[in-house]
């Protein structure tokens with residue numbers, strides 16, 4: 001966004017320079033002015049491609065029509081899903097009116113490329129292959145852009161501006177960043193493409209709530225069952241507010257939350273919030289799957305949403321090292337639920353203690369890196385808890401050596417300021433090197449070298465003893481006369497919430 005503003009200012013200055021050339025006859029000055037203009041255009045071209053899409057959907061949600069104007073001729077256009085071609089009704093080069101064929105999930109384009117693309121998609125059919133369609137009210141559909149977004153590959157500086165043109169009764173929710181002051185205008189930039197985002201069209205609940213200074217976009221899909229939408233959005237707002245109990249802000253200023261009712265499910269049973277996930281596909285979306293048959297009061301007792309929000313504290317880590325991202329989320333969900341007052345201090349420590357025990361017993365012959373690279377078979381608890389152990393070790397050490405002035409919260413605060421949200425996929429060493437660069441005295445790469453490739457599980461038992469977390473028969477007792485009891489209490493201490501405004505419906 002900052003980049004866009006500076007380009008607009010730069011382009012705005014060009015007429016002034018041109019006037020200078022006309023008025024100023026001094027050759028020396030004129031050369032300088034030409035050089036300045038050259039520099040300005042060079043800066044503009046560095047901004048990358050800026051493609052323009054206009055997307056229309058009809059009132060019955062059956063068809064989508066797309067017109068794309070590319071900022072330069074493009075020679076490669078594809079859809080991300082292998083299933084996309086079966087929903088493409090027809091595609092044309094709008095300059096020549098030539099019909100374009102598909103080969104796999106690519107469009108066959110003339111060698112010189114095309115500057116304008118026009119295509120139609122059978123939207124309802126595309127939505128029908130989605131997993132949620134059976135239980136959704138047909139007045140709203142959920143369909144991934146991977147099935148209908150035909151576009152060039154985006155380099156880091158490239159952007160697509162998308163303008164939706166919709167009938168009055170049709171709303172849209174997409175994973176992309178909303179453009180200020182442009183109704184239904186969005187900006188699509190490169191992203192890690194972890195998972196596939198969903199787009200929603202039709203009649204559903206779409207609101208913006210203020211959480212710790214961030215305007216969070218919340219979409220709640222309508223199912224065949226009645227949903228207490230005001231209560232559900234209030235639960236989302238309150239739970240999202242937990243994340244600000246780290247450093248006072250939400251980690252992403254343009255995050256989107258999609259609540260998907262799934263009822264009782266085969267995989268979730270009768271759990272109130274059976275599943276959640278973060279999708280980084282064109283923007284960061286947190287998808288929360290709820291069982292709308294359970295009372296919303298039960299949602300507050302679950303950790304799923306706090307776990308997912310905690311993932312936003314880190315950038316997307318490569319899947320083969322997700323023991324780091326899962327571990328940090330497991331660690332923080334317990335700290336944050338204690339800081340919010342939903343867990344007592346001893347309950348939060350019991351959860352961490354139990355998790356560390358399960359992690360220690362999981363795939364004991366493998367290192368965290370090896371276990372994660374090989375997949376979950378028998379190693380799930382190692383993947384979910386070794387990073388949590390490392391997070392605890394780091395957090396306590398940061399607090400100990402700085403007398404409480406530094407902590408994992410302050411490192412993540414600086415991390416957010418320098419690097420989040422991030423469009424790329426990070427490795428564990430990328431992340432920990434970055435953390436160390438944010439500290440006067442490095443710590444994280446040492447811990448990584450010690451634990452990431454070491455067989456077994458980071459042994460936190462001596463540290464827990466120092467913190468005064470003692471277990472008898474598996475039951476945690478907290479002891480305040482322990483050496484590091486003050487640090488233990490500071491990790492979980494209740495924090496007042498940063499004020500959040502009530503839901504602002506639109």
Ligand SMILES: [Zn+2]
Nearest residue numbers: 307311326329
């Ligand atoms: Zn997770």
